[in-house]
Amino acid sequence: MHIVEAIIQKIVTREYDMMIRINNIGGPASCQSQTDAFSLMRTSQFQVWTNVMLESYLGDLIDAEASGRNLLFEKYAWMMEHSLPDAFAQVRHALPVLPPEQLAEVEECVAMEAVWAEECARRYPALARHGRPLRTVQDTPEQTSMETYNRGELRTYSRRTLTLYPDFLYTCRARGQNLAMEVRTHQLRAQGFASLEAAEAALS
Numbered sequence: 001m002h003i004v005e006a007i008i009q010k011i012v013t014r015e016y017d018m019m020i021r022i023n024n025i026g027g028p029a030s031c032q033s034q035t036d037a038f039s040l041m042r043t044s045q046f047q048v049w050t051n052v053m054l055e056s057y058l059g060d061l062i063d064a065e066a067s068g069r070n071l072l073f074e075k076y077a078w079m080m081e082h083s084l085p086d087a088f089a090q091v092r093h094a095l096p097v098l099p100p101e102q103l104a105e106v107e108e109c110v111a112m113e114a115v116w117a118e119e120c121a122r123r124y125p126a127l128a129r130h131g132r133p134l135r136t137v138q139d140t141p142e143q144t145s146m147e148t149y150n151r152g153e154l155r156t157y158s159r160r161t162l163t164l165y166p167d168f169l170y171t172c173r174a175r176g177q178n179l180a181m182e183v184r185t186h187q188l189r190a191q192g193f194a195s196l197e198a199a200e201a202a203l204s
Helices: 003-019 035-046 051-066 071-083 085-094 100-123 125-129 146-154 159-174 179-190 196-203
Strands: none
Touching: 003 035, 003 051, 003 071, 035 179, 051 071, 051 159, 071 085, 071 146, 100 125, 100 146, 100 159, 100 179, 125 196, 179 196
């Protein structure tokens, strides 16, 4: 197995182990039993990352386990801040207090990724209809937006990983890349589609 694939596999395995340990309000969530779907989505995201970022985030997961933290619990808890404020109030005490500069870096990354997601949605509207809504203002108790999801995840990154992440986004933007399209391409190819265009045509 290629070293990058091995790191991604370790990350996804540790993340899934964390996710299935989350005690959800109202009982287990459907995603906790969907191992293949979880692996597909997470692997597709990490395939666009650099080796240094992957190693840093794997370190985050290892450090979190060693200190008794569950980063997947924290991510989904942060995601409730806007869509389920009453539920969020019940778990807020279990989340770390993040410094203002870290929160600002998170918002900077969320904004950059939203631009890519909007471009992807404009070019592939049928695909967009089968994904998350884009903006936090579109959150509902049943479904959270891409912005809210990204914000929740980025708030779990260590200072080390969060330092690497915006630099990576700026580099991609300078190269004219669209990470939303690249991640979706990896996902769709794993599902048997040759390209974004092929999947769009199939869903239209």
